[in-house]
Amino acid sequence: MTKEPSADSVVGCPAGPLPGSPDFGDQTVTSHHFGEEGAKLTYGSYLRLEQLLTAQVLESDPPAHDELLFITIHQVYELWFKQLLHEVDAATGAMFGGRLWWAKHLLKRVAVIEDVLIRQIAVLETMTPQDFLVFRELLSPASGFQSAQFRELEFASGAKDPTYLKRFRGLTEAEQQRLADRLRAPSLWDGFVHAVGASGLPAATGEELSDSLVAVARDRDKYGELWELAEALLDHDEAAALWRARHVTMVERQIGTKSGTGGSTGAPYLRSRLGLHYFPLLWEIRSSL
Numbered sequence: 023m024t025k026e027p028s029a030d031s032v033v034g035c036p037a038g039p040l041p042g043s044p045d046f047g048d049q050t051v052t053s054h055h056f057g058e059e060g061a062k063l064t065y066g067s068y069l070r071l072e073q074l075l076t077a078q079v080l081e082s083d084p085p086a087h088d089e090l091l092f093i094t095i096h097q098v099y100e101l102w103f104k105q106l107l108h109e110v111d112a113a114t115g116a117m118f119g120g121r122l123w124w125a126k127h128l129l130k131r132v133a134v135i136e137d138v139l140i141r142q143i144a145v146l147e148t149m150t151p152q153d154f155l156v157f158r159e160l161l162s163p164a165s166g167f168q169s170a171q172f173r174e175l176e177f178a179s180g181a182k183d184p185t186y187l188k189r190f191r192g193l194t195e196a197e198q199q200r201l202a203d204r205l206r207a208p209s210l211w212d213g214f215v216h217a218v219g220a221s222g223l224p225a226a227t228g229e230e231l232s233d234s235l236v237a238v239a240r241d242r243d244k245y246g247e248l249w250e251l252a253e254a255l256l257d258h259d260e261a262a263a264l265w266r267a268r269h270v271t272m273v274e275r276q277i278g279t280k281s282g283t284g285g286s287t288g289a290p291y292l293r294s295r296l297g298l299h300y301f302p303l304l305w306e307i308r309s310s311l
């Protein structure tokens with residue numbers, strides 16, 4: 023057990039105002055401005071807090087107490103989805119560029135963020151079905167099904183199901199374009215297949231690839247970097263599967279067997295997606311090891 027340091031026990035951080043820091047009445051240090059002078063950058067302007075903190079607009083009137091939580095959770099998800107796409111794109115590029123250690127580094131971050139996404143479902147589960155029902159009807163026909171970034175993540179990982187392009191209603195032109203672009207762009211899986219080929223192992227057909235992956239697994243002295251990369255991809259795949267499973271249990275807790283606001287059967291539709299794997303071959307080779 024490590025002891026939590028008290029404020030006055032931290033080296034260089036005595037109790038009381040920090041010398042030279044803004045708004046502490048210390049006028050002696052003028053050579054360093056800590057972002058507080060004139061029109062210089064501030065915390066709020068840098069983080070665009072005016073935009074961020076005015077973007078929670080409730081549908082319910084009078085306001086349903088839990089609708090703010092509902093909006094906040096979804097906005098936080100979309101911010102993390104944006105970050106995940108940033109990392110997944112960079113990891114794909116790194117694999118095509120032969121920088122496998124960087125791809126692995128980024129994929130580890132992806133899995134940690136996904137762990138946060140899984141765990142934050144518990145926050146929304148503090149909302150009871152009764153309190154959700156106060157505003158649920160107002161949400162129809164909107165639904166998480168329409169999250170373009172969520173689908174982009176699926177496509178960017180390797181699960182490219184073009185039928186989703188037609189099944190979406192209400193997406194903006196820009197969102198539709200982004201999804202169409204994603205269908206053509208190389209995925210994480212394409213990047214990994216490239217990396218296997220670049221290492222000298224056969225990777226032209228599914229069978230060759232499967233044999234090569236078994237060879238990688240059996241000789242980690244030789245192919246350690248590829249093996250670890252494959253494991254990092256599997257972590258991402260597993261985390262996405264865990265999120266889907268966690269989401270559907272929450273859905274059943276909130277709406278039981280009711281159909282969804284997005285027009286699907288609800289939990290049965292979501293359960294039909296639980297078998298989805300981004301990298302099926304990485305799971306299949308387990309049976310041959």
Ligand code: HEM
Pocket residue numbers: 095096099100146154164165166167168169172269272273276277281282283284285286287288289291292295
């Ligand atoms: C009270 C909480 C929630 C309920 C009851 C709920 C319910 C549902 C239902 C019923 C669907 C199926 C589509 C339809 O509406 O017909 C769905 C899909 C979806 N929801 Fe939620 N959801 C909740 C929270 C969330 C949260 C916090 C997120 C985070 C972004 C989310 C993301 C999604 C996504 C991405 C889909 C599409 C899944 C797919 O097509 O595989 N949901 N949700």
Ligand SMILES: N[C@@H](CC(=O)c1ccccc1NC=O)C(=O)O
Pocket residue numbers: 096158161164165166167277281282283284
């Ligand atoms: N589909 C949910 C409603 C819902 O959760 C939702 C509604 C609007 C925007 C995002 C949502 N989140 C996930 O589906 C339902 O049927 O209750």
